[in-house]
Amino acid sequence: MRNKLNVLFICGWYPSRVLTNNGDFIQRHAEAVSLKQNVSVLHIITDKNCTKNIEFTSKKTNGIQTHIAYVKKTNSRVVKLIQFCRAYLILLKKVKPFDVVHLHELYPFGLFALHLKWLQKKPFLISEHWSGYLTPKLKNRTFFQKIILNLITKNASFICPVTQNLADSMQHFGLKGNYIPVPNVVDTKLFLPKKKEENEFTIIHISNMVPLKNVPQMLQVAKKLEIEIGAFTWKFIGEKIDGFSSLIKDLQFKTANIHFINHIAHKELVKEIQNANVLVLFSDYESLPCVILEAFSCGIPVISTDVGGIKEYFPHNFGFLIETGNKKELLEKIKQTQQQKLATSKEMHAYAKSNFSKEAIATIFSDLYNKALKIKY
Structure with missing residues (x-):
């Protein structure tokens, strides 16, 4: 049996002390993948209650080694960018060696995935959930941002929106890449049918x-x-x-x-x-x-x-x-x-x-990780 891969989730959204339920669907993806692989999470978020410029936490949550940086709120975009980059580099040292990166949220966290691909030769996949790419509500991006977005998607081994509709919208937006939709996860061992009592509708x-x-x-x-x-x-x-x-x-x-x-x-x-x-x-x-x-x-x-x-x-x-x-x-x-x-x-x-079960999603992503790493069965 092949050893488990070490997968690093880089997440723009993830449950934290600031937003306890933000990105819980990403957490479910991580928990699903952990059935077959070793998973670590790297997440950075602004916290208005920070007393220091950056605060760090590392703990195991539901079997996932989770590293979160909390950055002090600032009105300066430049300062925020610098602090996020500092936080990323410090968190990266806390993460155990990994084989492949799984990116959640294309921009701006995709810049970190690019850094790891170019400097450490780590391939990356993208999971995208954001409805903002859907054509009716397509958000305006600056010319610079569009260049960065295209650079990120072109360098990804696979782009995995949760639906084909979202994949089509992203491509309509001009984001080229290797698209393979992968849906959200459901804990089918928890969400089970139950015989209903005869109550009102x-x-x-x-x-x-x-x-x-x-x-x-x-x-x-x-x-x-x-x-x-x-x-x-x-x-x-x-x-x-x-x-x-x-x-x-x-x-x-x-x-x-x-x-x-x-x-x-x-x-x-x-x-x-x-x-x-x-x-x-x-x-x-x-x-x-x-x-x-x-x-x-x-x-x-x-x-x-x-x-x-x-x-x-x-x-x-x-x-x-x-x-x-x-x-x-x-x-x-x-x-x-x-x-x-x-x-x-x-x-x-x-x-x-x-x-949508954890087992089904874990199998799909594990296959994509192996393909990204060019591992043959």
Whole structure:
């Protein structure tokens, strides 16, 4: 048996003391890869509470050796760049010898991947999750940034966006390279189907509740649903009710139970999904939301706007894809979910396990690492 490879994750996003859930989908990628390889993480983030210019932590989290640098906040871009580079070089000395780099977030952390390729001859892969590359919301970049982005992608062994749609958008943006989409990870041993109790019809929405998620529009649909079917429960998980209490008061719900639940741990989230009848996303744009894959793993159908690469991993009988902003269609599909026979929970879970489990993703990335290193089986 070949020895395990040593893989260095360089991450622009990753859970830390500043943002405890930022980039948790990258953490799940790291945990998946660690089933077959040795993984270390290098992450740098600005911390307004830093008393020193740079503070360092190194600890093992969920089996991953994690090295994080916290940089003191500054309004100077030049100072910030210098501090980030200093932090990177110091963290690099803390990392055990590695064979291959796995980059998460193309810019600016891709500069560190280039440094390692050019000076240490370490090949690198890129995983990209950022919906900002999607054509409808394509962000403006300076001419200099576009040159750097192209330099990074051209030097990568593989570029692995989470969907083909994101890959197409990145190439449309002019980023050339060897694209192989690899989806997000689901802990299919945690997100399991569960027999439901005979409670009232329950809808669930999980997000950070930013404007593009269209929570007010979903609340308006909830009011119309109440008028048509009477009692049901709709849980909004990820934010407190504060920003929506005025609208809820105006809508005057009588029989519908509308609950807002602040962010909860993964184990608690599993219970909420398992006890729901349907997950609803009504976003203006997305890449590949982990919550959809987690719902499938729990055997729960999904209603989502047909945006980003969602349809690439959405079997026809697992729920419904609807037009962006179409509240009437959302209402009809919620009612249809109550009536139409969809795939069984067992079928949904089996699909999730085959495509998004830690084992499945670890196998894909391990194969790409070997190809990048030109290791033959």
